[in-house]
Amino acid sequence: MVDRLPEGFIRTFLEENVKYSPAVIAVATGYFVASRLYRVYLGPTSVIPGNFIDNFFNLPLIYYNLPLGKRYKNFIDLHQKYGPVVRVSSQAISVADKHMIKQILHDDDLPKGRNYKAFQFEGHQTLFSTIDKDFHKTRRRVVSPAFSVKYLSALEMYMSAEVDVLNDHIRSAIKSAKQLGTEPAEVDMWQLLQRTALDVIGTTAFDQSFEMVKGGQHPLPKAISDDLSMSALRASTAGLPIISNIIDLYLKYQKSKQFDISKFMIKIIEERLKSGKRKNDILQILIDTQKAELKNDRLDNQDIVQENILFLIAGSETTSNTIGFAITHLIEYPEVLRLLREELDDLYPRDVKADMKHEDLKNLPYLNAVLNETMRLKPVAMGGLVRETPSNYLLGGKYHIPKNMLLSCAIYSCQVNPEYWPEPMAFKPERWLEDSDIPADKDAFFPFSVGSRNCIGKNFAWMEMRLILASFVYNFDIAPVPESIEGLNDLRQFVTYTIASNSYKVKVSER
Ligand code: HEM
Numbered sequence: 441m442v443d444r445l446p447e448g449f450i451r452t453f454l455e456e457n458v459k460y461s462p463a464v465i466a467v468a469t470g471y472f473v474a475s476r477l478y479r480v481y482l483g484p485t486s487v488i489p490g491n492f493i494d495n496f497f498n499l500p501l502i503y504y505n506l507p508l509g510k511r512y513k514n515f516i517d518l519h520q521k522y523g524p525v526v527r528v529s530s531q532a533i534s535v536a537d538k539h540m541i542k543q544i545l546h547d548d549d550l551p552k553g554r555n556y557k558a559f560q561f562e563g564h565q566t567l568f569s570t571i572d573k574d575f576h577k578t579r580r581r582v583v584s585p586a587f588s589v590k591y592l593s594a595l596e597m598y599m600s601a602e603v604d605v606l607n608d609h610i611r612s613a614i615k616s617a618k619q620l621g622t623e624p625a626e627v628d629m630w631q632l633l634q635r636t637a638l639d640v641i642g643t644t645a646f647d648q649s650f651e652m653v654k655g656g657q658h659p660l661p662k663a664i665s666d667d668l669s670m671s672a673l674r675a676s677t678a679g680l681p682i683i684s685n686i687i688d689l690y691l692k693y694q695k696s697k698q699f700d701i702s703k704f705m706i707k708i709i710e711e712r713l714k715s716g717k718r719k720n721d722i723l724q725i726l727i728d729t730q731k732a733e734l735k736n737d738r739l740d741n742q743d744i745v746q747e748n749i750l751f752l753i754a755g756s757e758t759t760s761n762t763i764g765f766a767i768t769h770l771i772e773y774p775e776v777l778r779l780l781r782e783e784l785d786d787l788y789p790r791d792v793k794a795d796m797k798h799e800d801l802k803n804l805p806y807l808n809a810v811l812n813e814t815m816r817l818k819p820v821a822m823g824g825l826v827r828e829t830p831s832n833y834l835l836g837g838k839y840h841i842p843k844n845m846l847l848s849c850a851i852y853s854c855q856v857n858p859e860y861w862p863e864p865m866a867f868k869p870e871r872w873l874e875d876s877d878i879p880a881d882k883d884a885f886f887p888f889s890v891g892s893r894n895c896i897g898k899n900f901a902w903m904e905m906r907l908i909l910a911s912f913v914y915n916f917d918i919a920p921v922p923e924s925i926e927g928l929n930d931l932r933q934f935v936t937y938t939i940a941s942n943s944y945k946v947k948v949s950e951r
Contacts, residue, residue, distance in 0.1 A: 484840035490527030509932025
Protein backbone atom coordinates (compact mmCIF):
# COMPACT_ATOMS: atom_id res chain seq x y z
CA MET A 441 0.00 0.00 0.00
CA VAL A 442 1.52 3.34 -1.02
CA ASP A 443 0.90 5.85 1.68
CA ARG A 444 4.26 7.42 2.37
CA LEU A 445 7.07 8.21 0.02
CA PRO A 446 10.23 6.61 1.49
CA GLU A 447 12.19 9.33 3.29
CA GLY A 448 14.92 10.83 1.10
CA PHE A 449 14.17 8.38 -1.71
CA ILE A 450 14.08 10.86 -4.57
CA ARG A 451 17.11 12.83 -3.46
CA THR A 452 19.28 9.76 -2.84
CA PHE A 453 18.23 8.16 -6.11
CA LEU A 454 19.01 11.29 -8.09
CA GLU A 455 22.31 12.01 -6.38
CA GLU A 456 23.67 8.52 -6.47
CA ASN A 457 22.47 7.24 -9.80
CA VAL A 458 21.37 9.59 -12.47
CA LYS A 459 22.58 13.07 -11.69
CA TYR A 460 19.44 14.99 -12.44
CA SER A 461 18.51 13.80 -15.89
CA PRO A 462 15.24 15.59 -16.83
CA ALA A 463 13.52 12.28 -17.53
CA VAL A 464 14.34 10.99 -14.06
CA ILE A 465 13.18 14.21 -12.45
CA ALA A 466 9.90 13.93 -14.34
CA VAL A 467 9.42 10.29 -13.24
CA ALA A 468 10.28 11.06 -9.63
CA THR A 469 7.97 14.06 -9.54
CA GLY A 470 5.21 12.01 -11.11
CA TYR A 471 5.69 9.31 -8.49
CA PHE A 472 5.60 11.89 -5.69
CA VAL A 473 2.41 13.51 -6.97
CA ALA A 474 0.75 10.14 -7.68
CA SER A 475 1.55 8.80 -4.22
CA ARG A 476 0.15 11.93 -2.58
CA LEU A 477 -2.97 11.92 -4.74
CA TYR A 478 -3.43 8.25 -3.81
CA ARG A 479 -3.20 9.25 -0.16
CA VAL A 480 -5.70 12.11 -0.56
CA TYR A 481 -8.31 10.16 -2.50
CA LEU A 482 -7.79 6.41 -1.96
CA GLY A 483 -5.26 5.67 0.81
CA PRO A 484 -6.28 4.54 4.29
CA THR A 485 -6.03 8.05 5.75
CA SER A 486 -7.99 9.62 2.86
CA VAL A 487 -11.07 9.64 5.10
CA ILE A 488 -9.37 12.04 7.51
CA PRO A 489 -10.22 15.64 6.64
CA GLY A 490 -7.80 18.53 6.66
CA ASN A 491 -6.38 21.25 4.44
CA PHE A 492 -5.68 19.77 0.99
CA ILE A 493 -2.12 21.09 0.92
CA ASP A 494 -1.24 19.39 4.22
CA ASN A 495 -1.58 15.97 2.57
CA PHE A 496 1.35 16.75 0.35
CA PHE A 497 4.02 18.13 2.59
CA ASN A 498 5.50 17.67 5.99
CA LEU A 499 6.00 21.37 6.30
CA PRO A 500 8.35 22.23 9.11
CA LEU A 501 6.52 23.32 12.22
CA ILE A 502 7.91 26.79 11.81
CA TYR A 503 5.42 27.23 8.97
CA TYR A 504 2.57 26.76 11.44
CA ASN A 505 4.48 28.56 14.12
CA LEU A 506 4.34 32.03 12.60
CA PRO A 507 3.92 34.33 14.39
CA LEU A 508 6.13 32.40 16.79
CA GLY A 509 4.28 30.56 19.52
CA LYS A 510 0.95 30.49 17.61
CA ARG A 511 1.09 26.98 16.12
CA TYR A 512 -1.40 25.71 18.71
CA LYS A 513 -3.95 28.18 17.34
CA ASN A 514 -3.64 26.75 13.85
CA PHE A 515 -4.47 23.26 15.16
CA ILE A 516 -7.44 24.53 17.20
CA ASP A 517 -8.81 26.20 14.06
CA LEU A 518 -8.41 22.96 12.08
CA HIS A 519 -10.39 21.04 14.73
CA GLN A 520 -13.10 23.68 14.72
CA LYS A 521 -13.36 23.46 10.95
CA TYR A 522 -13.01 19.70 10.37
CA GLY A 523 -13.94 17.93 13.63
CA PRO A 524 -12.12 15.77 16.17
CA VAL A 525 -9.67 13.98 13.83
CA VAL A 526 -7.72 16.11 11.33
CA ARG A 527 -4.68 15.77 9.16
CA VAL A 528 -2.18 18.51 10.02
CA SER A 529 0.71 17.49 7.77
CA SER A 530 1.73 14.62 5.51
CA GLN A 531 3.07 12.84 8.60
CA ALA A 532 0.84 14.03 11.42
CA ILE A 533 -2.78 13.74 12.52
CA SER A 534 -4.29 15.69 15.37
CA VAL A 535 -6.86 13.93 17.57
CA ALA A 536 -9.35 15.64 19.91
CA ASP A 537 -11.76 12.75 20.56
CA LYS A 538 -11.64 11.71 24.24
CA HIS A 539 -11.84 7.95 23.57
CA MET A 540 -9.13 8.07 20.95
CA ILE A 541 -6.85 10.21 23.13
CA LYS A 542 -7.25 7.65 25.91
CA GLN A 543 -6.53 4.84 23.45
CA ILE A 544 -3.32 6.55 22.23
CA LEU A 545 -1.95 7.75 25.58
CA HIS A 546 -3.25 5.16 27.98
CA ASP A 547 -4.66 1.93 26.58
CA ASP A 548 -2.09 1.41 23.80
CA ASP A 549 0.45 3.72 25.43
CA LEU A 550 2.09 4.56 22.09
CA PRO A 551 5.72 5.69 22.21
CA LYS A 552 6.53 9.40 22.16
CA GLY A 553 7.02 10.97 18.73
CA ARG A 554 10.44 11.55 17.17
CA ASN A 555 9.98 15.32 17.70
CA TYR A 556 10.91 14.85 21.40
CA LYS A 557 14.53 14.30 20.34
CA ALA A 558 14.82 18.07 19.99
CA PHE A 559 14.76 18.17 23.80
CA GLN A 560 17.70 15.80 24.19
CA PHE A 561 20.37 18.33 25.09
CA GLU A 562 23.66 17.30 23.50
CA GLY A 563 22.20 13.86 22.84
CA HIS A 564 21.38 13.12 26.51
CA GLN A 565 18.10 11.30 27.02
CA THR A 566 16.03 12.19 30.06
CA LEU A 567 12.85 10.92 31.60
CA PHE A 568 10.92 13.48 29.52
CA SER A 569 12.79 13.46 26.24
CA THR A 570 13.49 9.77 25.73
CA ILE A 571 11.47 7.96 23.09
CA ASP A 572 12.92 4.58 24.07
CA LYS A 573 10.34 2.63 26.08
CA ASP A 574 12.87 0.43 27.93
CA PHE A 575 15.06 3.37 28.87
CA HIS A 576 11.98 5.21 30.08
CA LYS A 577 10.69 2.33 32.17
CA THR A 578 13.96 2.00 34.08
CA ARG A 579 14.49 5.75 34.48
CA ARG A 580 10.93 6.29 35.71
CA ARG A 581 11.25 3.52 38.29
CA VAL A 582 14.53 4.93 39.57
CA VAL A 583 13.34 8.55 39.77
CA SER A 584 9.83 7.84 41.13
CA PRO A 585 10.77 7.79 44.85
CA ALA A 586 11.57 11.52 44.57
CA PHE A 587 7.91 12.15 43.72
CA SER A 588 6.18 9.77 46.10
CA VAL A 589 3.44 11.32 48.24
CA LYS A 590 5.39 10.48 51.39
CA TYR A 591 8.58 12.10 50.17
CA LEU A 592 6.69 15.15 48.96
CA SER A 593 5.18 15.77 52.36
CA ALA A 594 8.76 16.09 53.64
CA LEU A 595 9.31 18.82 51.04
CA GLU A 596 6.28 20.86 52.10
CA MET A 597 8.27 22.93 54.61
CA TYR A 598 10.59 24.13 51.82
CA MET A 599 7.62 25.09 49.66
CA SER A 600 5.93 26.91 52.53
CA ALA A 601 9.12 28.85 53.26
CA GLU A 602 9.16 30.09 49.65
CA VAL A 603 5.46 31.02 49.90
CA ASP A 604 6.37 33.18 52.94
CA VAL A 605 9.11 34.88 50.92
CA LEU A 606 6.56 35.68 48.20
CA ASN A 607 4.07 37.09 50.71
CA ASP A 608 6.79 39.20 52.36
CA HIS A 609 7.74 40.57 48.97
CA ILE A 610 4.14 41.58 48.20
CA ARG A 611 3.78 43.11 51.68
CA SER A 612 6.88 45.22 51.22
CA ALA A 613 5.53 46.44 47.84
CA ILE A 614 2.32 47.45 49.65
CA LYS A 615 4.30 49.22 52.36
CA SER A 616 6.43 51.17 49.86
CA ALA A 617 3.32 52.25 47.93
CA LYS A 618 1.82 53.47 51.22
CA GLN A 619 4.93 55.48 52.04
CA LEU A 620 5.04 56.98 48.57
CA GLY A 621 1.28 57.66 48.53
CA THR A 622 0.88 55.54 45.36
CA GLU A 623 -1.57 52.99 46.73
CA PRO A 624 -2.72 50.47 45.77
CA ALA A 625 0.59 48.77 45.04
CA GLU A 626 1.05 47.11 41.67
CA VAL A 627 2.98 43.85 41.42
CA ASP A 628 3.77 41.77 38.36
CA MET A 629 2.28 38.47 39.53
CA TRP A 630 3.31 36.58 36.37
CA GLN A 631 6.97 37.34 36.97
CA LEU A 632 6.76 36.91 40.74
CA LEU A 633 5.14 33.49 40.37
CA GLN A 634 7.78 32.39 37.89
CA ARG A 635 10.47 33.48 40.33
CA THR A 636 8.74 31.74 43.23
CA ALA A 637 8.40 28.50 41.25
CA LEU A 638 12.12 28.60 40.40
CA ASP A 639 12.99 29.14 44.05
CA VAL A 640 10.71 26.25 45.05
CA ILE A 641 12.24 23.84 42.55
CA GLY A 642 15.74 25.07 43.46
CA THR A 643 15.28 24.29 47.16
CA THR A 644 13.37 21.05 46.70
CA ALA A 645 15.55 19.70 43.87
CA PHE A 646 18.99 20.54 45.22
CA ASP A 647 18.64 22.53 48.40
CA GLN A 648 19.56 25.85 46.79
CA SER A 649 17.06 28.66 46.51
CA PHE A 650 18.01 30.92 43.63
CA GLU A 651 16.53 33.77 45.70
CA MET A 652 14.86 35.02 42.53
CA VAL A 653 11.93 36.56 44.45
CA LYS A 654 14.37 38.53 46.56
CA GLY A 655 15.78 39.94 43.31
CA GLY A 656 18.64 37.46 42.93
CA GLN A 657 20.34 37.25 39.55
CA HIS A 658 21.42 33.62 39.63
CA PRO A 659 22.63 32.78 36.09
CA LEU A 660 21.23 29.22 36.06
CA PRO A 661 17.54 29.95 35.36
CA LYS A 662 18.46 32.25 32.46
CA ALA A 663 20.92 29.74 30.99
CA ILE A 664 18.27 27.00 31.11
CA SER A 665 15.60 29.22 29.64
CA ASP A 666 17.95 30.17 26.75
CA ASP A 667 18.65 26.48 26.09
CA LEU A 668 14.97 25.74 26.08
CA SER A 669 14.05 28.51 23.63
CA MET A 670 16.71 27.13 21.30
CA SER A 671 15.31 23.60 21.60
CA ALA A 672 11.84 24.89 20.80
CA LEU A 673 13.26 26.63 17.73
CA ARG A 674 15.13 23.45 16.74
CA ALA A 675 11.92 21.44 17.09
CA SER A 676 10.16 23.96 14.84
CA THR A 677 12.80 23.77 12.14
CA ALA A 678 13.17 19.98 12.08
CA GLY A 679 12.89 19.03 8.41
CA LEU A 680 14.88 22.06 7.27
CA PRO A 681 18.40 20.60 7.52
CA ILE A 682 20.33 23.72 6.55
CA ILE A 683 18.48 25.97 8.98
CA SER A 684 18.69 23.32 11.77
CA ASN A 685 22.46 23.06 11.22
CA ILE A 686 22.84 26.83 11.39
CA ILE A 687 20.82 26.88 14.61
CA ASP A 688 22.97 24.08 16.07
CA LEU A 689 26.14 26.01 15.23
CA TYR A 690 24.70 29.16 16.76
CA LEU A 691 23.68 27.14 19.83
CA LYS A 692 27.21 25.82 20.27
CA TYR A 693 28.62 29.33 19.93
CA GLN A 694 26.12 30.72 22.44
CA LYS A 695 26.84 27.90 24.87
CA SER A 696 30.56 28.55 24.76
CA LYS A 697 29.87 32.09 26.05
CA GLN A 698 27.15 31.06 28.48
CA PHE A 699 27.11 30.08 32.10
CA ASP A 700 28.16 26.39 32.19
CA ILE A 701 25.14 24.55 33.60
CA SER A 702 26.84 21.15 33.70
CA LYS A 703 29.90 22.45 35.55
CA PHE A 704 27.69 24.19 38.11
CA MET A 705 25.63 21.09 38.83
CA ILE A 706 28.57 18.67 38.82
CA LYS A 707 30.16 20.90 41.48
CA ILE A 708 27.06 20.63 43.67
CA ILE A 709 27.01 16.83 43.26
CA GLU A 710 30.72 16.49 44.01
CA GLU A 711 30.50 18.72 47.07
CA ARG A 712 27.56 16.68 48.33
CA LEU A 713 29.45 13.42 47.83
CA LYS A 714 32.60 14.83 49.44
CA SER A 715 30.78 16.18 52.50
CA GLY A 716 29.18 12.77 53.11
CA LYS A 717 26.15 14.70 54.44
CA ARG A 718 22.68 13.62 53.39
CA LYS A 719 20.02 16.19 52.55
CA ASN A 720 16.30 15.98 52.20
CA ASP A 721 16.05 16.90 48.53
CA ILE A 722 15.43 15.28 45.16
CA LEU A 723 19.16 15.38 44.35
CA GLN A 724 19.83 13.06 47.29
CA ILE A 725 17.47 10.44 45.87
CA LEU A 726 19.20 10.65 42.50
CA ILE A 727 22.66 10.40 44.12
CA ASP A 728 21.51 7.40 46.15
CA THR A 729 20.85 5.51 42.90
CA GLN A 730 24.63 5.33 42.43
CA LYS A 731 24.66 2.57 45.04
CA ALA A 732 21.90 0.56 43.33
CA GLU A 733 22.53 -3.13 42.77
CA LEU A 734 21.56 -3.18 39.10
CA LYS A 735 23.90 -1.26 36.79
CA ASN A 736 20.99 0.13 34.76
CA ASP A 737 19.48 1.63 37.90
CA ARG A 738 22.55 3.76 38.60
CA LEU A 739 22.57 7.36 37.39
CA ASP A 740 26.01 8.80 36.69
CA ASN A 741 26.78 12.44 37.44
CA GLN A 742 25.90 13.55 33.92
CA ASP A 743 22.51 11.74 34.13
CA ILE A 744 21.82 13.49 37.43
CA VAL A 745 22.73 16.87 35.92
CA GLN A 746 20.36 16.31 32.99
CA GLU A 747 17.46 15.09 35.17
CA ASN A 748 17.89 18.07 37.51
CA ILE A 749 17.84 20.48 34.57
CA LEU A 750 14.67 18.73 33.42
CA PHE A 751 13.00 19.24 36.82
CA LEU A 752 13.91 22.92 36.74
CA ILE A 753 12.27 23.28 33.35
CA ALA A 754 9.28 20.99 33.84
CA GLY A 755 8.65 22.13 37.39
CA SER A 756 8.76 25.90 37.13
CA GLU A 757 6.72 27.63 34.42
CA THR A 758 4.20 24.79 34.36
CA THR A 759 3.02 25.52 37.89
CA SER A 760 3.65 29.26 37.89
CA ASN A 761 1.71 29.87 34.68
CA THR A 762 -1.19 27.73 35.92
CA ILE A 763 -1.41 29.70 39.18
CA GLY A 764 -1.02 32.90 37.14
CA PHE A 765 -3.90 31.96 34.84
CA ALA A 766 -6.01 31.04 37.89
CA ILE A 767 -5.43 34.58 39.21
CA THR A 768 -6.43 36.09 35.86
CA HIS A 769 -9.71 34.14 36.09
CA LEU A 770 -10.30 35.19 39.71
CA ILE A 771 -9.94 38.82 38.66
CA GLU A 772 -12.33 38.34 35.78
CA TYR A 773 -14.90 36.47 37.93
CA PRO A 774 -15.21 38.27 41.34
CA GLU A 775 -17.93 35.87 42.49
CA VAL A 776 -15.53 32.94 42.10
CA LEU A 777 -12.93 34.86 44.11
CA ARG A 778 -15.51 35.52 46.83
CA LEU A 779 -16.48 31.85 47.07
CA LEU A 780 -12.87 30.72 47.19
CA ARG A 781 -12.12 33.21 49.98
CA GLU A 782 -15.16 32.06 51.90
CA GLU A 783 -13.93 28.48 51.75
CA LEU A 784 -10.47 29.48 52.98
CA ASP A 785 -11.84 31.74 55.72
CA ASP A 786 -14.01 28.88 56.99
CA LEU A 787 -10.97 26.64 57.24
CA TYR A 788 -8.69 29.27 58.77
CA PRO A 789 -10.83 31.84 60.68
CA ARG A 790 -9.19 35.22 60.30
CA ASP A 791 -8.95 35.94 64.03
CA VAL A 792 -6.96 32.74 64.61
CA LYS A 793 -3.40 32.80 63.33
CA ALA A 794 -2.68 29.43 61.75
CA ASP A 795 -0.20 28.20 59.16
CA MET A 796 -1.74 26.74 56.03
CA LYS A 797 -1.16 23.01 55.75
CA HIS A 798 -1.40 21.06 52.53
CA GLU A 799 -3.13 18.27 54.40
CA ASP A 800 -6.10 20.67 54.96
CA LEU A 801 -5.97 22.44 51.61
CA LYS A 802 -5.97 19.29 49.51
CA ASN A 803 -9.55 18.52 50.50
CA LEU A 804 -11.00 21.96 49.72
CA PRO A 805 -13.50 21.33 46.89
CA TYR A 806 -13.64 24.90 45.61
CA LEU A 807 -9.86 25.46 45.60
CA ASN A 808 -9.44 22.22 43.66
CA ALA A 809 -12.28 23.22 41.34
CA VAL A 810 -10.68 26.59 40.54
CA LEU A 811 -7.38 24.92 39.66
CA ASN A 812 -9.02 22.16 37.62
CA GLU A 813 -11.11 24.63 35.68
CA THR A 814 -7.98 26.71 35.01
CA MET A 815 -6.16 23.64 33.67
CA ARG A 816 -9.17 22.81 31.49
CA LEU A 817 -9.11 26.18 29.74
CA LYS A 818 -5.38 26.86 29.96
CA PRO A 819 -3.59 23.50 29.80
CA VAL A 820 0.18 23.70 29.93
CA ALA A 821 0.49 21.34 26.95
CA MET A 822 -1.75 23.46 24.75
CA GLY A 823 0.02 22.37 21.57
CA GLY A 824 -0.73 18.66 21.98
CA LEU A 825 1.01 15.51 23.19
CA VAL A 826 2.66 13.73 20.29
CA ARG A 827 2.95 9.96 19.94
CA GLU A 828 4.12 7.81 17.02
CA THR A 829 2.65 4.65 15.49
CA PRO A 830 5.26 1.85 15.73
CA SER A 831 3.35 -0.24 13.17
CA ASN A 832 0.12 0.04 11.15
CA TYR A 833 -2.46 1.12 13.69
CA LEU A 834 -6.24 1.09 14.02
CA LEU A 835 -7.46 4.26 15.72
CA GLY A 836 -10.93 4.39 17.24
CA GLY A 837 -11.87 1.17 15.45
CA LYS A 838 -12.13 3.02 12.12
CA TYR A 839 -9.02 4.91 11.05
CA HIS A 840 -6.20 2.84 9.54
CA ILE A 841 -3.06 4.79 10.36
CA PRO A 842 0.21 3.77 8.70
CA LYS A 843 3.44 3.09 10.58
CA ASN A 844 5.58 6.07 11.71
CA MET A 845 2.74 8.61 11.64
CA LEU A 846 2.66 11.20 14.39
CA LEU A 847 -0.59 11.35 16.38
CA SER A 848 -0.92 14.60 18.28
CA CYS A 849 -3.40 14.45 21.17
CA ALA A 850 -5.11 17.84 21.15
CA ILE A 851 -6.00 18.04 24.81
CA TYR A 852 -7.22 21.64 24.66
CA SER A 853 -9.63 21.03 21.78
CA CYS A 854 -10.93 18.01 23.72
CA GLN A 855 -11.27 20.03 26.92
CA VAL A 856 -13.46 22.65 25.24
CA ASN A 857 -15.51 20.30 23.08
CA PRO A 858 -19.20 21.24 23.64
CA GLU A 859 -20.15 17.56 23.38
CA TYR A 860 -18.24 16.91 26.58
CA TRP A 861 -18.43 20.31 28.26
CA PRO A 862 -21.62 22.41 28.36
CA GLU A 863 -20.79 26.13 27.98
CA PRO A 864 -17.24 25.08 27.21
CA MET A 865 -15.63 28.52 27.10
CA ALA A 866 -17.09 29.75 30.40
CA PHE A 867 -14.90 29.58 33.51
CA LYS A 868 -17.18 27.64 35.86
CA PRO A 869 -15.41 25.93 38.78
CA GLU A 870 -18.87 24.73 39.87
CA ARG A 871 -18.76 22.00 37.24
CA TRP A 872 -16.12 20.24 39.38
CA LEU A 873 -18.27 20.16 42.52
CA GLU A 874 -20.32 17.15 43.51
CA ASP A 875 -23.99 17.35 42.43
CA SER A 876 -23.24 20.01 39.81
CA ASP A 877 -25.91 20.51 37.09
CA ILE A 878 -23.15 20.63 34.48
CA PRO A 879 -20.79 17.94 35.80
CA ALA A 880 -17.22 17.86 34.53
CA ASP A 881 -16.49 15.04 32.12
CA LYS A 882 -13.33 13.75 33.79
CA ASP A 883 -12.73 11.32 30.91
CA ALA A 884 -12.25 14.32 28.63
CA PHE A 885 -9.64 16.01 30.84
CA PHE A 886 -5.90 15.38 30.34
CA PRO A 887 -3.90 18.28 31.83
CA PHE A 888 -1.19 15.97 33.23
CA SER A 889 -1.57 13.41 30.43
CA VAL A 890 -2.29 9.73 31.16
CA GLY A 891 -0.44 6.45 30.56
CA SER A 892 3.17 5.63 31.27
CA ARG A 893 4.36 9.09 30.15
CA ASN A 894 2.01 11.04 32.41
CA CYS A 895 3.38 13.83 34.58
CA ILE A 896 5.60 12.47 37.33
CA GLY A 897 5.42 15.86 39.06
CA LYS A 898 1.60 15.93 39.33
CA ASN A 899 1.43 15.66 43.14
CA PHE A 900 4.32 18.08 43.51
CA ALA A 901 2.51 20.56 41.25
CA TRP A 902 -0.80 20.20 43.10
CA MET A 903 0.87 20.82 46.45
CA GLU A 904 2.71 23.89 45.21
CA MET A 905 -0.30 25.35 43.39
CA ARG A 906 -2.64 24.89 46.36
CA LEU A 907 -0.17 26.40 48.85
CA ILE A 908 0.63 29.45 46.71
CA LEU A 909 -2.86 30.24 45.40
CA ALA A 910 -4.61 29.71 48.75
CA SER A 911 -2.15 31.89 50.62
CA PHE A 912 -2.30 34.68 48.02
CA VAL A 913 -6.10 34.81 47.95
CA TYR A 914 -6.37 34.54 51.74
CA ASN A 915 -3.90 37.34 52.46
CA PHE A 916 -4.45 39.95 49.77
CA ASP A 917 -7.18 41.95 48.08
CA ILE A 918 -6.67 42.07 44.34
CA ALA A 919 -7.87 44.33 41.54
CA PRO A 920 -7.17 44.47 37.80
CA VAL A 921 -4.63 46.62 35.95
CA PRO A 922 -6.22 47.46 32.56
CA GLU A 923 -3.07 47.03 30.37
CA SER A 924 -2.57 43.57 31.86
CA ILE A 925 -6.12 42.56 31.00
CA GLU A 926 -5.40 43.60 27.40
CA GLY A 927 -2.24 41.48 27.44
CA LEU A 928 -4.43 38.41 27.91
CA ASN A 929 -5.47 38.74 24.27
CA ASP A 930 -2.01 37.68 23.18
CA LEU A 931 -1.24 34.18 24.46
CA ARG A 932 1.52 31.99 23.09
CA GLN A 933 2.85 28.51 23.45
CA PHE A 934 6.60 28.19 23.18
CA VAL A 935 7.20 25.32 25.55
CA THR A 936 4.47 26.04 28.06
CA TYR A 937 1.34 28.12 27.42
CA THR A 938 1.95 31.70 28.51
CA ILE A 939 1.13 35.41 28.13
CA ALA A 940 3.22 36.77 25.24
CA SER A 941 4.43 39.79 27.24
CA ASN A 942 5.43 37.45 30.11
CA SER A 943 3.80 39.93 32.45
CA TYR A 944 0.51 40.26 34.33
CA LYS A 945 0.26 43.10 36.82
CA VAL A 946 -2.24 43.12 39.65
CA LYS A 947 -3.20 45.81 42.19
CA VAL A 948 -2.72 44.42 45.67
CA SER A 949 -3.58 45.53 49.19
CA GLU A 950 -3.57 43.82 52.57
CA ARG A 951 -6.92 42.22 53.40
C1 HEM B 1 0.56 22.45 36.54
C2 HEM B 1 1.71 21.82 36.52
C3 HEM B 1 2.09 20.75 35.53
C4 HEM B 1 1.42 20.30 34.42
C5 HEM B 1 0.05 20.76 33.89
C6 HEM B 1 2.22 19.26 33.83
C7 HEM B 1 1.88 18.55 32.69
C8 HEM B 1 2.63 17.54 32.15
C9 HEM B 1 2.27 16.81 30.97
C10 HEM B 1 1.03 17.06 30.11
C11 HEM B 1 3.24 15.88 30.74
C12 HEM B 1 3.33 14.92 29.56
C13 HEM B 1 4.16 15.57 28.50
C14 HEM B 1 4.25 14.84 27.19
O1 HEM B 1 3.75 13.74 27.02
O2 HEM B 1 4.84 15.44 26.31
C15 HEM B 1 4.23 16.03 31.78
C16 HEM B 1 5.37 15.25 31.91
C17 HEM B 1 6.34 15.47 32.87
N1 HEM B 1 6.30 16.38 33.90
FE1 HEM B 1 4.80 17.66 34.30
N2 HEM B 1 3.37 19.11 34.57
C18 HEM B 1 3.31 19.99 35.63
C19 HEM B 1 4.25 20.13 36.63
C20 HEM B 1 5.40 19.37 36.77
C21 HEM B 1 6.34 19.46 37.86
C22 HEM B 1 6.17 20.38 39.07
C23 HEM B 1 7.36 18.59 37.59
C24 HEM B 1 8.60 18.29 38.39
C25 HEM B 1 8.98 18.85 39.47
C26 HEM B 1 7.04 17.94 36.34
C27 HEM B 1 7.83 16.99 35.73
C28 HEM B 1 7.46 16.27 34.61
C29 HEM B 1 8.31 15.23 34.03
C30 HEM B 1 9.67 14.80 34.52
C31 HEM B 1 7.59 14.72 32.93
C32 HEM B 1 8.01 13.57 32.01
C33 HEM B 1 7.46 12.28 32.63
C34 HEM B 1 7.73 11.03 31.83
O3 HEM B 1 7.79 11.07 30.60
O4 HEM B 1 7.83 9.97 32.48
N3 HEM B 1 5.84 18.43 35.88
N4 HEM B 1 3.84 17.04 32.64
